[in-house]
Amino acid sequence: MPDDKGAARRKKRSASGAAPPAANAPEPAIAALLDENRLYPPSPEFAKSAQVRDDALYREADADLEAFWASRAAELDWFVKWHKVLDWNVPDAKWFVGGKLNVAYNCVDRHIRGARRNKAAILWVGEPGDRRTLTYWDLYREVNRFANGLKKLGVKKGDRVAVYMPMVPELAIAMLACARIGAVHSVVFGGFSAESLRDRILDSEAKVLITADGGYRRGTILPLKHDADEAVKQCPLIEHVVVFKRGDFQVHMKEGRDHWWHRIVDGQSDDCWPEPMDSEDLLFTLYTSGTTGKPKGIVHTTGGYLTGTTATTKWVFDLREEDVYFCTADCGWITGHSYIVYGPLANGATTVMYEGAPDWPDKDRFWQIVEELGVTIFYTAPTAIRAFMKWGPEWPAKHRLTSLRLLGSVGEPINPEAWMWYHKHIGAETCPIVDTWWQTETGMILIAPLPGVTVARPGSATRPLPGIVADVVDEKGETVDVGGGYLVLRKPWPAMLRGIWGDPERFRQNYWSRFPGVYFTGDGAKRDKDGYFWLLGRVDDVMNVAGHRLSTMEVESALVDHPSVAEAAVVGRAHELKGTAIVAFVTIREGREHAAAILDDLKEHVVQKIGKIAKPDEIILTADLPKTRSGKIMRRLLRDIAEGKAVGDTTTLADPGVIARLKTKYEDQES
Numbered sequence: 001m002p003d004d005k006g007a008a009r010r011k012k013r014s015a016s017g018a019a020p021p022a023a024n025a026p027e028p029a030i031a032a033l034l035d036e037n038r039l040y041p042p043s044p045e046f047a048k049s050a051q052v053r054d055d056a057l058y059r060e061a062d063a064d065l066e067a068f069w070a071s072r073a074a075e076l077d078w079f080v081k082w083h084k085v086l087d088w089n090v091p092d093a094k095w096f097v098g099g100k101l102n103v104a105y106n107c108v109d110r111h112i113r114g115a116r117r118n119k120a121a122i123l124w125v126g127e128p129g130d131r132r133t134l135t136y137w138d139l140y141r142e143v144n145r146f147a148n149g150l151k152k153l154g155v156k157k158g159d160r161v162a163v164y165m166p167m168v169p170e171l172a173i174a175m176l177a178c179a180r181i182g183a184v185h186s187v188v189f190g191g192f193s194a195e196s197l198r199d200r201i202l203d204s205e206a207k208v209l210i211t212a213d214g215g216y217r218r219g220t221i222l223p224l225k226h227d228a229d230e231a232v233k234q235c236p237l238i239e240h241v242v243v244f245k246r247g248d249f250q251v252h253m254k255e256g257r258d259h260w261w262h263r264i265v266d267g268q269s270d271d272c273w274p275e276p277m278d279s280e281d282l283l284f285t286l287y288t289s290g291t292t293g294k295p296k297g298i299v300h301t302t303g304g305y306l307t308g309t310t311a312t313t314k315w316v317f318d319l320r321e322e323d324v325y326f327c328t329a330d331c332g333w334i335t336g337h338s339y340i341v342y343g344p345l346a347n348g349a350t351t352v353m354y355e356g357a358p359d360w361p362d363k364d365r366f367w368q369i370v371e372e373l374g375v376t377i378f379y380t381a382p383t384a385i386r387a388f389m390k391w392g393p394e395w396p397a398k399h400r401l402t403s404l405r406l407l408g409s410v411g412e413p414i415n416p417e418a419w420m421w422y423h424k425h426i427g428a429e430t431c432p433i434v435d436t437w438w439q440t441e442t443g444m445i446l447i448a449p450l451p452g453v454t455v456a457r458p459g460s461a462t463r464p465l466p467g468i469v470a471d472v473v474d475e476k477g478e479t480v481d482v483g484g485g486y487l488v489l490r491k492p493w494p495a496m497l498r499g500i501w502g503d504p505e506r507f508r509q510n511y512w513s514r515f516p517g518v519y520f521t522g523d524g525a526k527r528d529k530d531g532y533f534w535l536l537g538r539v540d541d542v543m544n545v546a547g548h549r550l551s552t553m554e555v556e557s558a559l560v561d562h563p564s565v566a567e568a569a570v571v572g573r574a575h576e577l578k579g580t581a582i583v584a585f586v587t588i589r590e591g592r593e594h595a596a597a598i599l600d601d602l603k604e605h606v607v608q609k610i611g612k613i614a615k616p617d618e619i620i621l622t623a624d625l626p627k628t629r630s631g632k633i634m635r636r637l638l639r640d641i642a643e644g645k646a647v648g649d650t651t652t653l654a655d656p657g658v659i660a661r662l663k664t665k666y667e668d669q670e671s
């Protein structure tokens with residue numbers, strides 16, 4: 001009785017109450033969200049002393065968008081002022097044309113002249129419990145010495161430098177050192193596999209790789225240098241590998257190619273002239289998943305990026321001089337770039353970096369850090385919040401969290417239950433929560449509350465920030481004033497991506513072709529009668545798994561790479577904790593014997609190809625996949641099966657019988 005099982009599963013999922021709306025959320029999910037009537041205005045005390053206290057910024061931006069952003073840019077230190085604020089030729093934007101500045105100078109040098117010289121810039125906590133504090137003065141010296149070291153290795157302005165490191169201060173130092181000398185960093189998340197690293201190095205044509213002997217994660221060692229060696233074997237352009245010694249891990253150092261970090265900086269001067277960069281010179285590339293199997297290198301430039309991240313850090317997190325700001329992301333993602341390193345440091349803030357897992361050695365690790373460092377602002381992902389909920393309120397209750405005054409969320413829609421839990425158990429019902437919507441491509445937060453002004457609603461990222469013109473449109477690109485549709489951005493913004501590395505056509509196609517002249521985010525959204533935006537997840541083949549972007553195609557390519565696999569189709573299914581779980585439907589090659597261990601084998605193969613984050617939650621072996629007469633796999637139907645829903649229209653299928661067979665198979669395998 002397959003249908004009964006499906007119904008039971010549906011019930012189980014909705015009873016958990018924690019699953020966020022899935023991609024392509026059906027109407028009931030939207031309706032449930034919009035029934036969300038709880039309102040959380042800023043408290044009078046918070047509003048009174050907030051960085052932004054009224055809607056003047058919105059009005060200023062509405063009156064003159066370019067002048068508005070120029071005022072924000074003027075808060076940075078420029079070597080040469082721009083002569084034109086914006087040069088906009090869809091889809092190519094140039095911000096602050098002719099201006100010259102240096103990002104490292106803005107993040108470090110300008111703070112060492114005054115009272116911030118001995119202020120903590122980075123408070124670092126290693127997973128085993130070791131701690132380091134780098135003041136702005138320390139950071140200045142470390143960045144300069146490493147920048148000089150890179151120069152000595154021959155790194156010049158415009159060269160690409162790949163970075164594959166654990167969350168140690170040297171990761172931020174490496175990024176800033178590149179920025180200082182005008183090299184373009186491309187940070188690759190330490191959890192990615194050797195093959196993923198290799199692909200990114202090859203695509204960016206990096207000539208130097210910065211890594212570490214290893215890093216700690218959940219008590220085990222991440223074998224970074226080992227994986228880097230594997231990757232570099234197939235990267236002929238890599239001339240040097242710099243290795244930071246994080247632990248006492250056994251690694252092989254290749255004579256002439258590999259250099260210990262401490263040797264590179266030894267004897268280097270504490271001063272290194274910051275390269276005056278053109279506002280539109282490249283700052284970094286960062287790879288993210290799109291709808292195809294090949295990740296794309298998102299390109300960010302200098303002046304606009306720093307203007308956008310600096311201003312939004314101040315507004316959205318209400319950043320003040322005395323704050324201790326803790327963002328739990330990894331610098332391998334855009335959140336780490338914009339809101340651990342560049343935004344906070346440009347504001348002269350104290351930013352916390354933590355190396356390890358949230359549940360190591362125990363499930364109160366974050367709360368222990370909050371207590372020990374007196375964290376005031378805490379920024380994490382809904383997937384983490386749902387894990388905290390599962391672990392129970394007793395873990396945060398063990399700690400004094402009274403230093404906290406503001407909480408943030410990023411990466412996926414935050415379901416109202418998680419919002420309420422965060423508010424109650426972490427925020428003591430007093431901290432405002434900022435739900436921040438943005439993307440690797442946007443570089444900066446675009447939709448979020450201003451915590452001293454906006455009335456928050458659990459589950460809504462509220463309204464576009466000042467200077468951001470977002471819209472919800474229908475299939476034809478026409479504005480939907482109230483209701484659901486596609487989220488687009490109608491006007492350029494300073495930190496927007498400037499392209500996809502080496503692929504201008506894909507840039508146009510991906511973002512600018514669906515609705516000509518406007519940027520398509522790939523997200524669905526609903527706008528309510530008060531103008532609040534409710535994000536509904538991806539409308540394309542990109543999955544958001546535990547806050548990380550992966551394309552279904554990427555996982556499919558990894559699966560079909562296995563010698564036993566003939567065909568694979570991957571879909572996302574709502575998951576209580578991770579937001580989305582990966583479900584793969586796989587056809588095994590004829591004549592291939594498949595042992596019982598094949599499922600584990602296939603999962604491991606994906607881990608090898610991409611990394612742990614892409615490991616499928618479930619693999620269903622099937623003799624055939626639902627296809628149209630022209631041979632296209634209908635993933636929509638597979639998603640229905642994986643979600644335990646009534647299967648949609650099957651009339652275009654070449655063999656409608658395949659669905660019934662698959663459903664039975666799926667439900668048998670699940671039970």
Ligand code: PRX
Pocket residue numbers: 288334335409410411412413414435436437438439440441461521522523535536537538544547548549
């Ligand atoms: O679907 C949206 C979701 O994450 C996507 C961007 O992923 P990535 O480039 O990896 O950047 C994540 C960190 C900025 C978006 O297209 N997303 C991000 N923030 C939110 C969100 N969905 C709903 N609410 C959010 N606050």
